[in-house]
Structures are given as C-alpha cells and as structure tokens.
Amino acid sequence: MKLTKDQVKKVAKLANLPLSEAEEEESAEQLSKILDYIDQLEKVDTRGVEPTYNVTGNENVMREDEIGESLSAEDALKNASKTKDGFFVTKGVFESE
Amino acid sequence: MSDITSLTLTQTIAALDEKKFSEEELNNAYLERIKKLDPKLNAFLEINEKSNKIPAAIKSLISTRGLKTSSASKIIENYNPPFNATVIGRLLDKGVSVIGKTNQDEFAMGSSGENSAFGSTKNPWDLIKVPGGSSSGSVAAVAADLAVFALGTDTGGSIRQPASLCGVVGFKPSYGRVSRYGAISMASSLDQIGPIGKSVEDVRLILEWIQGPDGFDSNCQPSSHLRGATRVAADAHLGGGLNGVKVGVPKEYFAVPAGRQGEGLDSGVEKVVKDAIKEMEELGAEIVEISLPNTQYAVAVYYIIMASEVSSNLARFDGIRFGGDRSLFGAEPKRRIMLGTFALSTGYYDDYYNKAAKVRTLIKKDFEKAFEKCDVIVGPVSPTVAWKLGEKISDPLTMYLSDVYTIPASLAGIPGLSVPAGFSEGMPVGVQILGKYMDEETILNVGEVLEKALDIKEKPKL
Numbered sequence: 001m002k003l004t005k006d007q008v009k010k011v012a013k014l015a016n017l018p019l020s021e022a023e024e025e026e027s028a029e030q031l032s033k034i035l036d037y038i039d040q041l042e043k044v045d046t047r048g049v050e051p052t053y054n055v056t057g058n059e060n061v062m063r064e065d066e067i068g069e070s071l072s073a074e075d076a077l078k079n080a081s082k083t084k085d086g087f088f089v090t091k092g093v094f095e096s097e
Numbered sequence: 098m099s100d101i102t103s104l105t106l107t108q109t110i111a112a113l114d115e116k117k118f119s120e121e122e123l124n125n126a127y128l129e130r131i132k133k134l135d136p137k138l139n140a141f142l143e144i145n146e147k148s149n150k151i152p153a154a155i156k157s158l159i160s161t162r163g164l165k166t167s168s169a170s171k172i173i174e175n176y177n178p179p180f181n182a183t184v185i186g187r188l189l190d191k192g193v194s195v196i197g198k199t200n201q202d203e204f205a206m207g208s209s210g211e212n213s214a215f216g217s218t219k220n221p222w223d224l225i226k227v228p229g230g231s232s233s234g235s236v237a238a239v240a241a242d243l244a245v246f247a248l249g250t251d252t253g254g255s256i257r258q259p260a261s262l263c264g265v266v267g268f269k270p271s272y273g274r275v276s277r278y279g280a281i282s283m284a285s286s287l288d289q290i291g292p293i294g295k296s297v298e299d300v301r302l303i304l305e306w307i308q309g310p311d312g313f314d315s316n317c318q319p320s321s322h323l324r325g326a327t328r329v330a331a332d333a334h335l336g337g338g339l340n341g342v343k344v345g346v347p348k349e350y351f352a353v354p355a356g357r358q359g360e361g362l363d364s365g366v367e368k369v370v371k372d373a374i375k376e377m378e379e380l381g382a383e384i385v386e387i388s389l390p391n392t393q394y395a396v397a398v399y400y401i402i403m404a405s406e407v408s409s410n411l412a413r414f415d416g417i418r419f420g421g422d423r424s425l426f427g428a429e430p431k432r433r434i435m436l437g438t439f440a441l442s443t444g445y446y447d448d449y450y451n452k453a454a455k456v457r458t459l460i461k462k463d464f465e466k467a468f469e470k471c472d473v474i475v476g477p478v479s480p481t482v483a484w485k486l487g488e489k490i491s492d493p494l495t496m497y498l499s500d501v502y503t504i505p506a507s508l509a510g511i512p513g514l515s516v517p518a519g520f521s522e523g524m525p526v527g528v529q530i531l532g533k534y535m536d537e538e539t540i541l542n543v544g545e546v547l548e549k550a551l552d553i554k555e556k557p558k559l
Contacts, residue, residue: 003439007439008435011435011438011439011442012435014438014442015408015412015434015435015438016412016415016423017423017426017431017434017435017438018422018423018424019431023431027431027432027435030432030493031432031435031436031439033493033494034400034436034493034494034497035436037396037397037400037494038397038400038401038449038453040393040394040397041394041397041398041401041452041453041456042452044391044394044452044455044456044459046452046455046456046459049455049456049458049459050455050458051451051454051455051457051458052454052455052457052458052461052508053286053454054286054316055272055273055286055461055509055510055534056272056273056316056318056510058315058316058318061315061316061318063312071179071180075179075180076179076418078177078179079175079176079177079179079418079419079420080417080418080419081416081417081420081421088417088418089417090417
C-alpha cells in the first residue's frame with residue numbers, strides 16, 4: 001500500500017511526532033515500501049483463527065491493593081526538565097494551540 | 098595471572114574462591130582492558146570505575162541506579178534512573194557489579210548496532226564490520242573480554258543475532274521467565290531480558306540468578322516457573338551425549354527464499370549449521386525433518402506487532418517526567434512509531450494489527466505441532482555472517498530481513514540459544530537451538546553438549 005504525504009502528516013500528528021519536510025517525504029517512501037512487503041499477509045487464510053496478543057494467555061492479572069515501597073518525590077522529580085513546588089510542569093491542556 | 102579476563106564466569110568464581118586473585122585485581126584487569134580496547138570498539142556508553150565485584154556489562158536500556166541509562170538515544174541522553182531493574186538487584190545480591198553500560202541500537206531498534214545515537218559498536222573480529230544488534234555493545238564486550246558476562250534484551254533476535262555474529266553464547270529465555278521491571282520497554286508482548294556469556298554453563302548460571310517473578314511484571318508468574326533451568330536432570334539424562342534427544346530441522350530454514358526472493362541462507366553459514374547438525378547426530382541425537390510452514394510471514398507479522406507496541410510504549414517520552422523533545426528520536430524509532438501508529442489507526446487496525454495477530458497464532462501453532470515430533474529445533478541464527486558497517490543502513494527492509502530466523506521464536510514466546518558453531522569467511526557463525534515454552538533446561542543441556550563437542554577456542558585478535 002502507498003502512503004501519501006498527507007497520510008504521513010496525519011499519522012505524525014496522531015503520534016505527536018514533529019517531522020521535517022524532508023522526513024515526511026522519506027517517511028512516505030520508506031513506509032510505503034515496508035507496507036508493500038507486509039501486504040503479503042493478505043494471502044494468508046485466517047478465517048476462524050483467534051488473534052494472539054500475548055503468548056502467556058494472561059489477562060487482567062490482579063494483586064492486593066496494598067501500600068508498598070515507592071520512590072520519594074525528590075527521586076521521582078530529579079530527571080524532569082521543569083519542576084515547581086514539588087510538581088512536574090507541563091504545557092497547559094486547555095490552552096488553544 | 099595474566100589471562101584473568103579470558104576466564105568464563107564459572108572459572109572466575111572458582112578462581113576467586115581459591116583466592117588466585119582478588120576482586121580488586123579482577124576489576125583492575127577488566128578496567129585496564131576496557132581502557133585499552135574500547136576506544137576501538139565503542140562497546141561502552143558508561144564505564145563504572147567503582148566496580149568491585151564480578152564485573153558485568155549491562156545493556157544501556159536496563160535501569161541502573163546512579164548510572165546513566167540513555168538507551169543510546171538523545172531523547173534521554175542524561176537519564177539517571179532513581180531505581181534498579183529487578184535483574185540488576187538480583188545480580189548485585191549474587192556478588193556482581195556493573196562495570197559499564199553498553200552501547201546498543203537506539204531503544205533496541207536495529208540489527209547492526211548502527212542505530213546508536215552515540216556511534217556504532219565495531220565487531221571485535223573485524224573492526225570494519227557490524228557486531229549485530231540490538232545488544233551490540235553487550236555482545237562485543239563479552240567477545241572482546243571486556244566483561245565476564247553481559248545482559249542484553251531480545252525482542253526479535255537482539256541477543257541471539259549479535260551473539261552469532263560475534264562468536265559468544267547468547268540466550269533469549271521464554272517470554273515471562275525473567276521480569277522486565279526496569280528495562281525500558283520496546284514491544285511488550287515480545288521483550289525478554291537474557292544473558293550473554295563465554296559458555297553455555299555461564300548463561301545457565303546467570304539465568305538462574307535473574308529469573309523468576311518479582312510482582313512487577315504481570316507476565317512473569319510463579320505458575321510459569323514449575324520447570325527450572327538446573328542441570329541436575331541433564332547429566333543423568335544425557336550422560337555427556339545426545340542419546341534419545343530428537344532434534345527437529347525445519348525444512349523452510351534451508352529453502353532458498355527464507356525471507357523473500359534473493360534473501361536466502363548464505364552457503365558458508367549453511368555449511369557450518371549443517372556440520373553442527375551432523376555433529377549432533379554423531380553424539381546420538383535423532384534428526385527429524387519438521388515443517389514450520391508460516392515462517393515466510395514472520396518478518397511481516399513482527400514488523401506490525403512490534404511497531405504497534407513501540408508506538409504505544411514510546412508515547413511515554415513526552416519531555417515532562419524525563420528527557421527532552423520528541424524531535425530528538427533517531428530515524429529508526431521515528432520510522433517504527435510512524436508504522437505502528439498507522440497500523441493501529443482507525444480504518445487500518447483490522448487489516449494490519451489484527452491480521453498480524455492472527456498470523457502470529459498460526460506461527461505459534463507451527464511450533465506446537467513441530468514440538469510433537471522433537472525436543473529441540475536447530476537451525477541458523479542469522480542468514481549471513483557480519484556485514485560491513487554502512488552496507489545495509491540505507492535500506493530498512495533488507496536490514497529487517499536479517500532477523501528472519503530469530504523472529505519466529507520471539508512471536509511464539511519460546512526460548513532460543515545461540516551457540517558458536519564455527520566460522521565462514523573468517524567470521525563467527527552461531528547455531529540456534531529452540532525449545533518448548535518454558536523448557537530452557539533441555540536447550541541448555543543440548544547446547545552444553547554441542548559446545549563441548551565442537552570445542553571452539555579461537556578468540557578475536559585485538
């Protein structure tokens with residue numbers, strides 16, 4: 001399948017990935033080539049076959065809701081680029097772009 | 098002792114017990130060798146001068162408290178984890194120390210080591226060639242005797258393939274045997290941490306140290322660990338030979354287009370692997386032809402499932418809690434995030450992600466059926482020996498196809514061992530031994546017998 005530059009732009013936005021003009025063009029070309037290869041899966045008859053998302057078959061593994069050891073606030077914040085009053089600083093969510 | 102650094106892990110432990118040298122002398126010997134050789138190899142991203150126990154090299158992406166864990170990426174170039182991965186805590190408890198963090202393909206995405214943001218690692222056997230990837234630095238460090246052993250991660254072959262290309266033992270345990278807590282996730286339904294060592298005996302010991310549930314990886318459950326990896330049963334069972342062992346050889350692995358037209362198995366590699374199979378037969382094994390008919394679809398399935406999981410896992414790098422801006426990702430992570438986001442997007446999810454998950458079931462069933470006829474499956478690890486740096490870097494698809502023999506086991510979650518088996522064009526060739534889910538014991542036993550019989554002693558000249 002061929003990906004157009006517009007599709008690449010849309011996917012990059014979904015992925016929150018800033019791409020340069022050159023990267024968009026390269027992406028369209030390389031992803032199209034990879035998807036062409038992947039399209040061979042169309043030939044495989046998968047009627048009645050269940051998908052495998054996890055080989056262990058585990059689903060919703062639960063544990064007791066108990067308080068255990070955790071990182072101190074200081075440790076948790078030490079790799080952040082911006083902090084204030086013991087919190088992470090993020091961009092505003094409700095501000096328009 | 099002048100050859101401290103050539104000892105295996107079990108030999109090192111014995112020598113320390115017998116007080117042939119001290120832990121200080123051991124670390125000095127390795128640190129000296131690193132200083133001398135690593136400028137040529139670029140296997141390490143961080144060196145820990147304070148290492149004072151049995152020195153191990155750890156893949157960058159495995160969290161080490163106080164040692165930078167960049168995953169060879171600019172986006173978390175200075176990330177310093179506030180905690181140790183479970184496997185690190187367990188190694189420290191066993192008297193191991195981290196002598197350095199190793200180079201790798203960025204976020205474990207690559208088959209050559211060239212996708213590191215900090216320059217490629219070189220193959221110790223020939224410095225103009227790739228070491229393989231993504232655990233490039235870990236494998237090169239062990240091959241060049243810059244560490245007693247190493248840890249890597251294997252998502253589609255990232256321990257086994259470089260181990261084959263650099264002539265060391267590499268082991269991917271069954272999915273769920275080792276907790277991934279503290280390893281930076283790439284593709285969560287495939288990722289496994291595993292050992293890289295100088296002998297099969299070593300990787301067995303390391304696996305015993307690091308395996309088992311910790312309550313932080315819900316796919317690593319106590320119920321999966323009913324079978325151990327210990328050798329007790331082995332010696333009694335095998336008695337040094339392979340009598341009674343059924344070795345399956347997949348006919349598809351030796352057919353010409355293993356991946357696609359013109360991408361078949363190199364004849365020099367084929368000869369080494371076939372000779373190893375002949376050796377196994379002479380050791381008493383029964384060779385059985387088996388069929389894994391969906392092998393040809395494995396790379397396509399893998400690239401959809403892996404990329405989809407990558408796009409989700411790498412969403413955490415938002416520059417808020419750690420790291421910088423998302424434009425700092427290298428070309429390969431960007432490519433896989435894009436591919437995965439596309440495969441999961443509205444309108445394409447069923448055609449790509451779900452279709453791939455169904456074909457994955459067929460690949461898994463191929464193995465289940467094959468293992469009704471045999472105890473282990475033997476074949477190549479990589480279709481070629483190590484290639485020249487730069488040779489495949491501009492063609493992502495050709496690079497992806499170099500993992501054609503390692504990917505199927507990853508999709509099925511079964512364990513796989515790469516054991517050095519010989520040389521082609523002067524470069525090392527490994528043979529791959531695959532086992533039933535959670536039956537690491539059998540493949541380690543078989544690997545140990547084969548290793549002993551082949552008795553390969555060559556080391557890279559550095």
